[in-house]
Amino acid sequence: GVEIHLDNVSKRYPGQRTAAVDEVTMTIPAGETVVFVGPSGCGKTTTMKMINRLIEPSAGRITIGGEDALKLDPDQLRRRIGYAIQQAGLFPHMTVGQNVGVVPGLVGWDKNKIADRVEEMLDLVGLEPGEFRDRYPRQLSGGQQQRVGVARALAADPPVLLMDEPFGAVDPITRGNLQDQLLRLQSELGKTIVFVTHDFDEAVKLGDRIAVLGDRSKILQYDTPDAILAN
Ligand code: ADP
Ligand code: ADP
Numbered sequence: 001g002v003e004i005h006l007d008n009v010s011k012r013y014p015g016q017r018t019a020a021v022d023e024v025t026m027t028i029p030a031g032e033t034v035v036f037v038g039p040s041g042c043g044k045t046t047t048m049k050m051i052n053r054l055i056e057p058s059a060g061r062i063t064i065g066g067e068d069a070l071k072l073d074p075d076q077l078r079r080r081i082g083y084a085i086q087q088a089g090l091f092p093h094m095t096v097g098q099n100v101g102v103v104p105g106l107v108g109w110d111k112n113k114i115a116d117r118v119e120e121m122l123d124l125v126g127l128e129p130g131e132f133r134d135r136y137p138r139q140l141s142g143g144q145q146q147r148v149g150v151a152r153a154l155a156a157d158p159p160v161l162l163m164d165e166p167f168g169a170v171d172p173i174t175r176g177n178l179q180d181q182l183l184r185l186q187s188e189l190g191k192t193i194v195f196v197t198h199d200f201d202e203a204v205k206l207g208d209r210i211a212v213l214g215d216r217s218k219i220l221q222y223d224t225p226d227a228i229l230a231n
Pocket of ligand 2: 138139140141142
Protein backbone atom coordinates (compact mmCIF):
# COMPACT_ATOMS: atom_id res chain seq x y z
CA GLY A 1 0.00 0.00 0.00
CA VAL A 2 0.87 3.63 -0.38
CA GLU A 3 0.79 6.11 2.47
CA ILE A 4 0.25 9.80 1.84
CA HIS A 5 1.76 12.26 4.27
CA LEU A 6 1.29 16.01 4.45
CA ASP A 7 3.82 17.84 6.56
CA ASN A 8 2.96 21.45 7.40
CA VAL A 9 1.42 22.04 3.99
CA SER A 10 0.15 25.51 3.13
CA LYS A 11 -1.24 27.14 0.03
CA ARG A 12 -1.73 30.83 -0.48
CA TYR A 13 -3.11 31.82 -3.87
CA PRO A 14 -1.65 34.96 -5.44
CA GLY A 15 -3.45 38.07 -4.25
CA GLN A 16 -5.24 36.34 -1.34
CA ARG A 17 -4.97 37.79 2.14
CA THR A 18 -5.38 34.47 3.92
CA ALA A 19 -4.08 31.04 3.06
CA ALA A 20 -6.52 28.59 1.41
CA VAL A 21 -4.77 25.81 3.32
CA ASP A 22 -2.78 26.66 6.41
CA GLU A 23 -0.11 24.37 7.88
CA VAL A 24 -1.90 21.07 7.52
CA THR A 25 -0.16 17.97 8.82
CA MET A 26 -1.89 14.65 8.25
CA THR A 27 -1.18 11.01 7.45
CA ILE A 28 -3.46 9.06 5.15
CA PRO A 29 -2.58 5.46 5.96
CA ALA A 30 -1.77 2.99 3.19
CA GLY A 31 -4.80 1.07 2.01
CA GLU A 32 -7.35 3.17 3.87
CA THR A 33 -10.11 5.46 2.76
CA VAL A 34 -10.03 8.91 4.29
CA VAL A 35 -13.05 11.13 3.69
CA PHE A 36 -12.77 14.93 3.88
CA VAL A 37 -15.90 16.75 4.99
CA GLY A 38 -16.08 20.48 5.59
CA PRO A 39 -17.73 23.68 4.42
CA SER A 40 -17.45 24.98 0.90
CA GLY A 41 -14.26 26.95 0.40
CA CYS A 42 -12.35 25.35 3.30
CA GLY A 43 -9.62 24.10 0.98
CA LYS A 44 -10.56 20.49 0.25
CA THR A 45 -10.06 20.76 -3.50
CA THR A 46 -6.86 22.74 -3.02
CA THR A 47 -5.50 19.96 -0.81
CA MET A 48 -6.42 17.27 -3.34
CA LYS A 49 -4.78 19.26 -6.14
CA MET A 50 -1.59 19.63 -4.12
CA ILE A 51 -1.40 15.88 -3.51
CA ASN A 52 -1.86 15.41 -7.25
CA ARG A 53 0.61 18.18 -8.07
CA LEU A 54 -1.89 20.14 -10.12
CA ILE A 55 -0.87 23.03 -7.89
CA GLU A 56 2.30 23.52 -5.87
CA PRO A 57 2.16 24.06 -2.11
CA SER A 58 3.42 27.47 -0.97
CA ALA A 59 5.15 25.67 1.91
CA GLY A 60 5.49 22.22 3.39
CA ARG A 61 6.10 18.75 2.07
CA ILE A 62 3.95 15.97 0.64
CA THR A 63 5.13 12.38 0.35
CA ILE A 64 3.41 9.59 -1.56
CA GLY A 65 4.62 6.14 -0.61
CA GLY A 66 7.57 7.80 1.12
CA GLU A 67 8.61 9.66 -2.03
CA ASP A 68 8.61 13.44 -2.21
CA ALA A 69 5.69 14.34 -4.50
CA LEU A 70 7.74 17.19 -5.96
CA LYS A 71 10.28 14.68 -7.26
CA LEU A 72 7.73 12.53 -9.12
CA ASP A 73 7.51 13.30 -12.84
CA PRO A 74 4.10 13.42 -14.59
CA ASP A 75 4.42 9.83 -15.78
CA GLN A 76 5.19 8.53 -12.29
CA LEU A 77 2.26 10.53 -10.90
CA ARG A 78 -0.16 9.10 -13.45
CA ARG A 79 0.88 5.58 -12.49
CA ARG A 80 0.34 6.28 -8.82
CA ILE A 81 -2.74 8.50 -8.72
CA GLY A 82 -6.20 8.36 -10.27
CA TYR A 83 -8.21 11.57 -9.99
CA ALA A 84 -11.97 11.95 -10.36
CA ILE A 85 -13.80 15.24 -9.92
CA GLN A 86 -17.34 16.52 -9.61
CA GLN A 87 -17.27 18.22 -13.02
CA ALA A 88 -15.97 14.96 -14.56
CA GLY A 89 -13.52 16.97 -16.69
CA LEU A 90 -13.77 14.66 -19.69
CA PHE A 91 -11.93 15.57 -22.88
CA PRO A 92 -14.79 16.82 -25.07
CA HIS A 93 -13.20 15.86 -28.39
CA MET A 94 -12.61 12.25 -27.28
CA THR A 95 -15.19 9.47 -27.09
CA VAL A 96 -16.05 7.81 -23.81
CA GLY A 97 -13.79 4.90 -24.69
CA GLN A 98 -10.88 7.19 -25.56
CA ASN A 99 -11.37 9.12 -22.34
CA VAL A 100 -11.29 5.97 -20.23
CA GLY A 101 -8.26 4.64 -22.12
CA VAL A 102 -6.22 7.81 -22.02
CA VAL A 103 -4.03 7.09 -18.99
CA PRO A 104 -3.33 3.44 -19.88
CA GLY A 105 -2.29 4.74 -23.31
CA LEU A 106 0.02 7.35 -21.83
CA VAL A 107 1.73 4.81 -19.61
CA GLY A 108 2.25 2.45 -22.52
CA TRP A 109 -0.33 -0.34 -22.36
CA ASP A 110 -0.92 -2.14 -25.66
CA LYS A 111 -4.10 -1.54 -27.66
CA ASN A 112 -5.85 -4.83 -26.92
CA LYS A 113 -5.23 -4.56 -23.22
CA ILE A 114 -6.58 -1.01 -23.24
CA ALA A 115 -9.73 -2.06 -25.14
CA ASP A 116 -10.42 -4.85 -22.64
CA ARG A 117 -9.79 -2.54 -19.72
CA VAL A 118 -12.13 0.13 -21.11
CA GLU A 119 -14.95 -2.45 -21.30
CA GLU A 120 -14.21 -3.66 -17.80
CA MET A 121 -14.22 -0.13 -16.37
CA LEU A 122 -17.45 0.89 -18.15
CA ASP A 123 -19.11 -2.26 -16.78
CA LEU A 124 -17.80 -1.42 -13.33
CA VAL A 125 -19.50 2.00 -13.36
CA GLY A 126 -22.67 0.49 -14.85
CA LEU A 127 -22.43 1.88 -18.39
CA GLU A 128 -23.05 -0.72 -21.10
CA PRO A 129 -19.86 -0.54 -23.23
CA GLY A 130 -21.67 -1.22 -26.53
CA GLU A 131 -24.02 1.68 -25.88
CA PHE A 132 -21.59 4.20 -24.45
CA ARG A 133 -18.05 3.59 -25.71
CA ASP A 134 -18.37 5.60 -28.92
CA ARG A 135 -20.43 8.49 -27.57
CA TYR A 136 -18.98 11.91 -26.88
CA PRO A 137 -19.23 13.50 -23.43
CA ARG A 138 -21.84 16.04 -24.64
CA GLN A 139 -24.14 13.10 -25.42
CA LEU A 140 -24.20 12.02 -21.78
CA SER A 141 -26.09 13.25 -18.76
CA GLY A 142 -24.12 14.87 -15.95
CA GLY A 143 -24.29 11.71 -13.87
CA GLN A 144 -23.13 9.55 -16.76
CA GLN A 145 -20.20 11.91 -17.35
CA GLN A 146 -19.21 11.55 -13.70
CA ARG A 147 -19.30 7.78 -14.03
CA VAL A 148 -17.00 7.96 -17.07
CA GLY A 149 -14.73 10.20 -15.01
CA VAL A 150 -14.58 7.54 -12.29
CA ALA A 151 -13.90 4.82 -14.89
CA ARG A 152 -11.06 6.95 -16.28
CA ALA A 153 -9.55 7.46 -12.81
CA LEU A 154 -9.53 3.71 -12.18
CA ALA A 155 -8.41 2.58 -15.64
CA ALA A 156 -4.66 2.31 -15.14
CA ASP A 157 -5.16 0.60 -11.75
CA PRO A 158 -3.34 3.24 -9.67
CA PRO A 159 -2.70 2.50 -6.00
CA VAL A 160 -4.04 5.93 -4.96
CA LEU A 161 -7.45 7.40 -5.80
CA LEU A 162 -8.28 11.05 -5.21
CA MET A 163 -12.01 11.57 -5.57
CA ASP A 164 -13.48 15.05 -5.23
CA GLU A 165 -17.30 14.74 -4.97
CA PRO A 166 -17.25 12.18 -7.77
CA PHE A 167 -20.87 11.00 -7.39
CA GLY A 168 -22.71 14.29 -6.79
CA ALA A 169 -24.86 14.07 -9.94
CA VAL A 170 -25.30 10.28 -9.92
CA ASP A 171 -28.75 8.85 -9.10
CA PRO A 172 -29.04 7.23 -5.63
CA ILE A 173 -29.16 3.59 -6.77
CA THR A 174 -26.17 3.91 -9.08
CA ARG A 175 -24.38 5.90 -6.40
CA GLY A 176 -24.86 3.04 -3.93
CA ASN A 177 -23.39 0.61 -6.47
CA LEU A 178 -20.40 2.88 -7.08
CA GLN A 179 -19.81 3.20 -3.34
CA ASP A 180 -19.84 -0.62 -3.09
CA GLN A 181 -17.29 -0.84 -5.91
CA LEU A 182 -14.99 1.58 -4.09
CA LEU A 183 -15.28 -0.41 -0.87
CA ARG A 184 -14.31 -3.51 -2.83
CA LEU A 185 -11.32 -1.80 -4.47
CA GLN A 186 -10.16 -0.69 -1.06
CA SER A 187 -10.59 -4.04 0.67
CA GLU A 188 -9.50 -6.37 -2.15
CA LEU A 189 -6.80 -4.29 -3.82
CA GLY A 190 -5.71 -2.16 -0.90
CA LYS A 191 -6.17 1.16 -2.67
CA THR A 192 -5.50 4.30 -0.69
CA ILE A 193 -8.48 6.59 -1.27
CA VAL A 194 -9.02 10.25 -0.41
CA PHE A 195 -12.67 11.14 -0.91
CA VAL A 196 -14.41 14.51 -0.62
CA THR A 197 -18.15 14.61 -0.03
CA HIS A 198 -20.85 16.79 1.50
CA ASP A 199 -22.96 13.70 2.17
CA PHE A 200 -22.35 12.52 5.73
CA ASP A 201 -23.97 9.11 5.11
CA GLU A 202 -21.55 8.60 2.23
CA ALA A 203 -18.65 9.62 4.47
CA VAL A 204 -19.70 7.11 7.14
CA LYS A 205 -20.19 4.32 4.62
CA LEU A 206 -16.89 4.77 2.81
CA GLY A 207 -14.50 6.17 5.36
CA ASP A 208 -12.08 4.18 7.49
CA ARG A 209 -11.47 7.64 8.88
CA ILE A 210 -13.21 10.94 8.47
CA ALA A 211 -11.36 14.25 8.53
CA VAL A 212 -13.68 17.06 9.57
CA LEU A 213 -12.10 20.22 8.22
CA GLY A 214 -12.71 23.82 9.17
CA ASP A 215 -11.49 27.08 7.67
CA ARG A 216 -8.17 26.85 5.80
CA SER A 217 -8.40 23.06 6.10
CA LYS A 218 -7.70 23.13 9.81
CA ILE A 219 -8.33 19.58 11.02
CA LEU A 220 -11.13 19.74 13.59
CA GLN A 221 -11.55 15.98 13.98
CA TYR A 222 -9.78 13.01 12.44
CA ASP A 223 -11.15 9.69 13.54
CA THR A 224 -13.19 6.61 12.66
CA PRO A 225 -16.84 7.16 11.68
CA ASP A 226 -17.96 5.47 14.92
CA ALA A 227 -15.87 7.81 17.04
CA ILE A 228 -17.08 10.85 15.13
CA LEU A 229 -20.72 9.76 15.37
CA ALA A 230 -20.27 9.28 19.12
CA ASN A 231 -19.25 12.94 19.49
P1 ADP B 1 -13.29 23.56 -1.15
O1 ADP B 1 -12.84 22.50 -2.11
O2 ADP B 1 -13.22 23.12 0.28
O3 ADP B 1 -14.63 24.13 -1.50
P2 ADP B 1 -11.20 25.15 -2.39
O4 ADP B 1 -9.94 24.42 -2.18
O5 ADP B 1 -11.85 25.07 -3.73
O6 ADP B 1 -12.24 24.77 -1.25
O7 ADP B 1 -10.95 26.71 -2.09
C1 ADP B 1 -10.30 27.15 -0.89
C2 ADP B 1 -10.14 28.67 -0.93
O8 ADP B 1 -9.22 29.03 -1.94
C3 ADP B 1 -11.44 29.41 -1.24
O9 ADP B 1 -11.43 30.61 -0.48
C4 ADP B 1 -11.32 29.71 -2.72
O10 ADP B 1 -12.05 30.86 -3.04
C5 ADP B 1 -9.83 29.91 -2.89
N1 ADP B 1 -9.36 29.51 -4.23
C6 ADP B 1 -9.50 28.32 -4.82
N2 ADP B 1 -8.91 28.29 -6.03
C7 ADP B 1 -8.37 29.53 -6.20
C8 ADP B 1 -7.61 30.16 -7.24
N3 ADP B 1 -7.28 29.49 -8.36
N4 ADP B 1 -7.22 31.43 -7.06
C9 ADP B 1 -7.53 32.10 -5.94
N5 ADP B 1 -8.24 31.59 -4.93
C10 ADP B 1 -8.66 30.32 -5.05
P1 ADP C 1 -30.04 11.97 -15.84
O1 ADP C 1 -31.30 11.37 -15.30
O2 ADP C 1 -28.84 11.14 -15.52
O3 ADP C 1 -29.85 13.42 -15.53
P2 ADP C 1 -30.76 12.88 -18.52
O4 ADP C 1 -32.21 13.11 -18.27
O5 ADP C 1 -29.85 14.03 -18.65
O6 ADP C 1 -30.21 11.84 -17.44
O7 ADP C 1 -30.59 11.98 -19.81
C1 ADP C 1 -31.42 10.86 -20.03
C2 ADP C 1 -30.83 10.03 -21.17
O8 ADP C 1 -30.65 10.81 -22.34
C3 ADP C 1 -29.47 9.45 -20.82
O9 ADP C 1 -29.45 8.08 -21.21
C4 ADP C 1 -28.49 10.24 -21.66
O10 ADP C 1 -27.42 9.42 -22.10
C5 ADP C 1 -29.32 10.69 -22.82
N1 ADP C 1 -28.86 12.00 -23.28
C6 ADP C 1 -28.79 13.14 -22.57
N2 ADP C 1 -28.33 14.16 -23.31
C7 ADP C 1 -28.08 13.64 -24.55
C8 ADP C 1 -27.56 14.17 -25.78
N3 ADP C 1 -27.22 15.46 -25.93
N4 ADP C 1 -27.42 13.32 -26.82
C9 ADP C 1 -27.74 12.02 -26.71
N5 ADP C 1 -28.23 11.46 -25.58
C10 ADP C 1 -28.40 12.25 -24.52
